[in-house]
Amino acid sequence: MKILVVDDEQDIQVLFEQRFRKExxxxxxxxxxxxxxxxxxxxxxxxxxxxxxxxxxxxxxGMNGFQLLEEVKKKYLKPPPVVMMITAxxxxxxxxxxxxxxxxxxxxxxxxxxxxxxxxxxxGA
Amino acid sequence: MKLLRFCLLSIAWMAVVSTTAQPVxxxxxxxxxxxxxxxxxxxxxxxxxAREYKEINPDSAYHYANNMLGxxxxxxxxxxxxxxxxxxxxxxxxxxxxxxxxxDLLKAIAIAEDPASEKNIxxxxxxxxxxxxxxxxxxQLQRLTVLSKVKQYAAIxxxxxxxxxxxxxxxxxxxxxxxxxxxxxxxxxNYITLGRTYMxxxxxxxxxxxxxxxxxxxxxARDNRYLGSILLNIGRVYLSEHKPAIAKTFFKRALVExxxxxxxxxxxxxxxxxADLFKASGQIDSSQYHIRHGLKVANYLNAPDLSLRCYxxxxxxxxxxxxxxxxxxxxxxxxxxxxxFNAKQAQQFQNIDxxxxxRITEMEAARKEYQSKLRTNILLGSTFTLVIxxxxxxxxxxxxxxxxxNIEKAYEQLKATQSQLIQSEKMASLGELTAGIAHEIQxxxxxxxxxxxxxxxxxxxxxxxxxxxxLDEAMTLARAVMENCEKVNHxxxxxxxxxxxxxxxxxxxxxxxxxxxxxxLCDEYLRLAYHGLRAKDKSFNAxxxxxxxxxxxxxxxxxxxxxxxxxxxxNNAFYACTERSRSxxxxxLNAEGQKQDADYEPTVVVSTKILxxxxxxxxxxxxxxIPDHIKEKIFQPFFTTKPPGQGTGLxxxxxxxxxKAHGGELNVETQEGQGSTFSIKLPIPNSGK
Numbered sequence: 001m002k003i004l005v006v007d008d009e010q011d012i013q014v015l016f017e018q019r020f021r022k023e024x025x026x027x028x029x030x031x032x033x034x035x036x037x038x039x040x041x042x043x044x045x046x047x048x049x050x051x052x053x054x055x056x057x058x059x060x061x062g063m064n065g066f067q068l069l070e071e072v073k074k075k076y077l078k079p080p081p082v083v084m085m086i087t088a089x090x091x092x093x094x095x096x097x098x099x100x101x102x103x104x105x106x107x108x109x110x111x112x113x114x115x116x117x118x119x120x121x122x123x124g125a
Numbered sequence: 126m127k128l129l130r131f132c133l134l135s136i137a138w139m140a141v142v143s144t145t146a147q148p149v150x151x152x153x154x155x156x157x158x159x160x161x162x163x164x165x166x167x168x169x170x171x172x173x174x175a176r177e178y179k180e181i182n183p184d185s186a187y188h189y190a191n192n193m194l195g196x197x198x199x200x201x202x203x204x205x206x207x208x209x210x211x212x213x214x215x216x217x218x219x220x221x222x223x224x225x226x227x228x229d230l231l232k233a234i235a236i237a238e239d240p241a242s243e244k245n246i247x248x249x250x251x252x253x254x255x256x257x258x259x260x261x262x263x264x265q266l267q268r269l270t271v272l273s274k275v276k277q278y279a280a281i282x283x284x285x286x287x288x289x290x291x292x293x294x295x296x297x298x299x300x301x302x303x304x305x306x307x308x309x310x311x312x313x314x315n316y317i318t319l320g321r322t323y324m325x326x327x328x329x330x331x332x333x334x335x336x337x338x339x340x341x342x343x344x345x346a347r348d349n350r351y352l353g354s355i356l357l358n359i360g361r362v363y364l365s366e367h368k369p370a371i372a373k374t375f376f377k378r379a380l381v382e383x384x385x386x387x388x389x390x391x392x393x394x395x396x397x398x399x400a401d402l403f404k405a406s407g408q409i410d411s412s413q414y415h416i417r418h419g420l421k422v423a424n425y426l427n428a429p430d431l432s433l434r435c436y437x438x439x440x441x442x443x444x445x446x447x448x449x450x451x452x453x454x455x456x457x458x459x460x461x462x463x464x465x466f467n468a469k470q471a472q473q474f475q476n477i478d479x480x481x482x483x484r485i486t487e488m489e490a491a492r493k494e495y496q497s498k499l500r501t502n503i504l505l506g507s508t509f510t511l512v513i514x515x516x517x518x519x520x521x522x523x524x525x526x527x528x529x530x531n532i533e534k535a536y537e538q539l540k541a542t543q544s545q546l547i548q549s550e551k552m553a554s555l556g557e558l559t560a561g562i563a564h565e566i567q568x569x570x571x572x573x574x575x576x577x578x579x580x581x582x583x584x585x586x587x588x589x590x591x592x593x594x595x596l597d598e599a600m601t602l603a604r605a606v607m608e609n610c611e612k613v614n615h616x617x618x619x620x621x622x623x624x625x626x627x628x629x630x631x632x633x634x635x636x637x638x639x640x641x642x643x644x645x646l647c648d649e650y651l652r653l654a655y656h657g658l659r660a661k662d663k664s665f666n667a668x669x670x671x672x673x674x675x676x677x678x679x680x681x682x683x684x685x686x687x688x689x690x691x692x693x694x695x696n697n698a699f700y701a702c703t704e705r706s707r708s709x710x711x712x713x714l715n716a717e718g719q720k721q722d723a724d725y726e727p728t729v730v731v732s733t734k735i736l737x738x739x740x741x742x743x744x745x746x747x748x749x750x751i752p753d754h755i756k757e758k759i760f761q762p763f764f765t766t767k768p769p770g771q772g773t774g775l776x777x778x779x780x781x782x783x784x785k786a787h788g789g790e791l792n793v794e795t796q797e798g799q800g801s802t803f804s805i806k807l808p809i810p811n812s813g814k
Contacts, residue, residue, distance in 0.1 A: 110571040113347060
């Protein structure tokens with residue numbers, strides 16, 4: 001499974017690589033990282049839509065997570081990739097907005113990686 | 126030579142000053158003002174322009190009166206100074222700034238009360254500002270005219286602020302002075318004010334009697350723009366006596382006359398009076414029509430008091446015809462607005478009233494002191510009388526002591542209120558920050574929690590590796606754990622700094638200057654501001670850039686204060702961008718307008734730079750910019766362009782004070798529709814090596 005993680009915090013890469021180190025070692029999952037909405041779109045293009053799952057932060061300078069979500073869900077006519085939003089704001093307004101724009105799931109920071117793994121069907125391995 | 130100068134002057138007059146009764150070409154007056162280098166010509170032209178604008182545009186009237194004041198002071202023309210300050214007070218009154226108006230009017234009264242102001246007056250041949258000036262009168266009578274006029278303004282001010290007793294006091298004094306001055310136009314206008322005051326005091330007979338006198342004189346005068354005001358007030362008196370039909374005819378005439386004579390405040394007042402009548406008789410459409418007309422004029426006049434009255438009337442109408450919740454909401458906003466307007470002003474008003482009392486107390490004290498000295502001289506030599514004097518002086522000093530204590534107490538209260546006000550402004554901006562802070566804390570927390578959990582797992586794996594004797598693996602794992610620990614530490618500190626910053630922001634200023642990294646401070650507050658706005662408004666989007674000069678040294682400043690200034694400027698910058706995007710969005714809707722504003726990219730840039738022996742912090746936005754006519758007001762306390770309840774109007778004024786207190790400068794460069802750049806310049810102490 002290819003997952004594109006989008007967040008403007010650089011340390012997110014180390015965190016994901018460590019949190020999923022076993023899964024990565026077992027080649028059950030492959031991570032790509034983008035540090036802005038724009039970069040994420042660029043990557044998607046380069047990966048020729050290979051990513052099946054996008055994990056995106058909402059609050060980023062420039063293009064934000066919602067705009068990215070909208071763009072992705074609109075552009076990819078075939079089966080669009082699954083998009084999960086990760087944000088520091090757990091409020092219902094954000095939640096509703098994400099759902100409205102077609103997000104498949106909604107997680108709040110600090111991220112519970114065990115829960116995330118369960119959602120990704122990677123748990124218990 | 127003198128003759129030649131006189132001739133030149135006369136030509137200048139002829140070219141630019143027309144007689145009062147004819148319609149005035151404002152442009153030619155302004156042209157004359159621009160081209161003239163003669164102080165007296167400039168004085169008179171400014172006075173003329175102030176007169177022309179006083180009832181149609183208080184902002185412009187203020188500007189010209191201020192012009193006039195500068196020259197009057199330079200030429201040491203005390204009486205003209207009183208006139209100019211009086212006009213300043215009158216335009217402030219019409220702008221709804223009662224406290225400053227009162228301040229100016231009291232100043233003008235004090236000057237005109239002093240007979241010394243008769244000494245240096247303008248010669249007879251100098252043209253007049255308005256129908257109230259009459260240079261043929263003796264210097265004393267001219268002074269009384271001015272005094273009467275400024276007291277009349279004070280009466281209007283008090284009556285607008287609902288203090289009718291004081292209004293009556295000033296109005297009566299003004300009438301008496303006008304009579305003494307033998308100046309008929311000033312007497313006329315004073316009868317109107319007196320009549321109006323009686324009306325507010327519910328004394329219809331006295332009201333009508335005085336208004337009638339005003340009316341009679343007014344018809345005789347060749348030019349009286351306040352005829353409409355007389356008619357309006359007569360109508361009001363009839364209305365108070367339950368004669369609505371008569372009242373209506375007066376109101377209608379008042380509307381026409383005020384309109385014909387460019388007395389726009391009179392137009393609004395007449396519209397509102399008619400609207401009230403129509404509403405009472407159930408003719409809602411007609412009522413609404415008049416309110417809307419009045420509102421248009423009031424907004425054009427930039428008279429908040431009148432606009433407020435129109436809005437209130439409008440909401441009142443809506444409430445009857447339409448129970449829509451939006452309308453209820455609107456009425457709520459207006460009520461709040463009303464309250465803010467009143468509360469704020471009332472407090473300042475009291476402060477100045479207090480100043481006036483202090484002046485009176487001081488005058489009284491000086492008078493008593495003089496008396497006591499006189500007595501000392503007469504009764505010197507007699508021990509008996511000395512005892513009396515001693516007693517008198519003792520009593521005197523006691524009253525003064527008491528007065529002084531009262532003043533001090535009031536002053537303390539004033540200071541306490543002010544500091545409360547500042548504190549509440551701090552709390553308000555703290556509120557704006559909290560959302561940003563929540564976001565900023567969750568992010569580091571995400572790393573702290575997760576990296577520490579990962580470490581636990583890694584240490585478990587390390588144990589296994591050691592048990593298996595796989596030292597290489599164990600060492601790799603140990604390195605990873607160490608790196609993660611560093612990350613935990615780093616993000617923990619990050620959260621700590623945010624919380625500390627928040628506490629500091631709300632804490633009362635310690636006035637403690639400490640060495641501060643200005644770059645770090647700018648970076649931190651830019652992020653806070655950005656995320657704060659993002660959290661509050663989901664649709665908010667803007668780019669930000671930061672261009673820091675690494676050679677900027679640490680300087681000694683009160684950190685949270687300078688931080689507050691920077692935050693305030695950044696928040697304003699983002700606000701200006703939002704304003705412009707909003708208008709850009711609406712332009713998008715206006716089918717392919719030629720403006721390219723549709724691809725507007727809101728951007729805020731914060732930069733630092735060394736400028737000689739100063740540090741310059743710049744906050745630049747490409748937002749809506751600041752229109753010229755308010756550019757000068759933005760640093761004034763309570764001035765805000767935000768809708769009610771959204772801004773205290775204290776942000777920039779506090780910022781200005783803070784920067785000043787640091788020995789720095791706060792400036793703005795702006796172009797409407799293009800954006801603004803605020804720059805803070807702070808001195809670098811001992812920058813020499």
